Amino acid sequence: MDSPLHLYKAEFFKTLGHSVRLAILDALREGPLSVSELQVIIQTEQSILSQHLAKLRAMKFVSSRREKTTIYYHVHDREVYQFLDLAKNIYVRQLQQSQEMLKELMPSDID
Amino acid sequence: MDSPLHLYKAEFFKTLGHSVRLAILDALREGPLSVSELQVIIQTEQSILSQHLAKLRAMKFVSSRREKTTIYYHVHDREVYQFLDLAKNIYVRQLQQSQEMLKELMPSDID
């Protein structure tokens, strides 16, 4: 049951399971950005950003190329955006459902 | 940057980031199954299975209904399968790429 492939799949999703890493992928939607450009957008410590980039690199979500001292990152396989958008459909529905449950509970009194 | 929605997205992916939970979703592809049926398929401790089912329930990936003493689980939103299949395309390509890199390194000698 816990075949290497199952474990790999789990790693794939774990890699996406962090808000900073999702923010990085979002930021790279329109094209490559350097680490310092990402730093401005994502508003996070240099070393934290680098660590998260390392995880995305390890899982081949992103690749980098150097230009003088600047390193530019880009998304390796643009299909991830289709994938992230499909995910969005699903979790938006999940959230809406929670909302509806809340509304059903709320309207009368708070108890 | 770390808005509640960003954090929710991350939780969504984290929930998928475990081989047992992925195996549960896979097992439920063809329709509902009881916990004991899942236990046979996934070959895991009762309490561990229950704990993972709880996480999938919390994130609304699955719902359950009771029939006498048996509890049947089903996938809440079948679009997750489209989504999981898209994910598969992506990580299979990622794996292939790693394979190619390995082959490029191997053929000559081991050093």
Add this chain to the structure above:
DNA sequence: CTATTATATTAGAACATTCAAATATATAAA
């Protein structure tokens, strides 16, 4: 060479997740 800029890596503390075992709950049958 040395200093500077950009980025990466490492080490350890803080925090979160998972697992295993024990216990709890819910239903039905006897």
Add this chain to the structure above:
DNA sequence: TTTATATATTTGAATGTTCTAATATAATAG
């Protein structure tokens, strides 16, 4: 009731992840 069966929850130890701070590397300019 009591017992049996199916599943869920709780607790603490083991393990894994993230963050912070410090240090390392790589390229260039001076």
